[in-house]
Amino acid sequence: MSKNSDENAMDEVTWGVRVAAAWTWRLLVIGLGIYILGRAFLKIELVAFSFVLALFFTAVLHPLEVFFRRVPGSRSVSSLLALLVGIAAFAAIASFVTWQISAHSSELADQLSNFVAKTRDWLHKGPLHLKSSDVDKMAEKLTKTIKDHQGQLISGALQTARTILEALGAILLILLSTFFLLRDGDQIWEWTVRLFPRAAHKRLDLAGRAGWGTLGGYMRGQVLIAVFHGISVMIVLFVLRIPLAAALGVLIFLGSFVPLVGLTVTGTLCVAVALLEHGVTAAIVVAIAIIVLVQLEAHLLQPLIMSRSVEVHPLAIALSVLTGTLLAGIVGALLAVPFVAFLNSTINALRNSPALPVGDSGFPVEHTTEPGGKPVDAADPDDPEP
Structure with a gap:
């Protein structure tokens, strides 16, 4: 009676629920494996x-x-x-x-001292109307x-x-x-x-080489984009006669390796230096130049320099940079987008490569043929290397 009841209960579970349950426990196992790998990664x-x-x-x-x-x-x-x-x-x-x-x-x-003095005067005479004693108390507390x-x-x-x-x-x-x-x-x-298992060698090799080609193309393309950004900002700063123009251009070059976000952060520093040196007008000019460069990167440089296989959607870029920053700081921000581009190309290569037939054990097997026509399992460890 109980056996029939169990069978009836199993029959009542719909196919969709069974599929969802199968996916759930497999995803939980995968998540546990990723967590263990992450903990091991943090150790080294x-x-x-x-x-x-x-x-x-x-x-x-x-x-x-x-x-x-x-x-x-x-x-x-x-x-x-x-x-x-x-x-x-x-x-x-x-x-x-x-x-x-x-x-x-x-x-x-000197410029920084002048900025501090101006800030102190603004706190005293500006909209806040702070008393000198209050400003002094803030300095003493610091x-x-x-x-x-x-x-x-x-x-x-x-x-x-x-x-x-x-x-x-x-x-x-x-x-x-x-x-x-x-x-x-x-x-x-x-x-x-x-x-890895011998049956997976061919697909793994194709996917890995595709990912490596994408990574190389991305990194070299990003170098070209960073050089363009650095030179462009350096020219603008030289025209405005801003000190440290060359050094700030190099900083823009380095920051450009973090797509979208890096140029924005380093550009903000350039705007601040322009504000200290020549006031609001120069700062606005530099800010406009940074905004134009960001738009050029998103709509012209990325599609022109990066190939179709290297392209990553701007939303994926923003999410990967933010995730990388939260996980590993600046290093994570630098590595996030190349890693996503590598994964994207590798997964596409695996998906587009022909799948091998599945054997009785559930693993893919690759068959060759003996001279007499008898199929041979290439995954047999006694077989010679192909």
């Missing part, structure tokens, strides 16, 4: 982020490595030359920004807060020193990883593919 985040950054640098430097293969010598020579060019470019940018800041530091300090938290400031300085050491280790890891990826990238990828 310095190593993981360093390797991911090395992948991005490799995508940018790969055409250089291919060009330097014309130089007599092994792949180590061409890889080292490409890496040295990348290091030289990065060092030149950092040195230039440092030189610009040190050369205009006194002028910038000073007292700093003195009361000197211990925390010292511990923060120690933490900063530790961060610097970790950053140096990460830089060394990035350089080593980039060199070996440039030199032995094909061998590393082939080894990675062999970690």
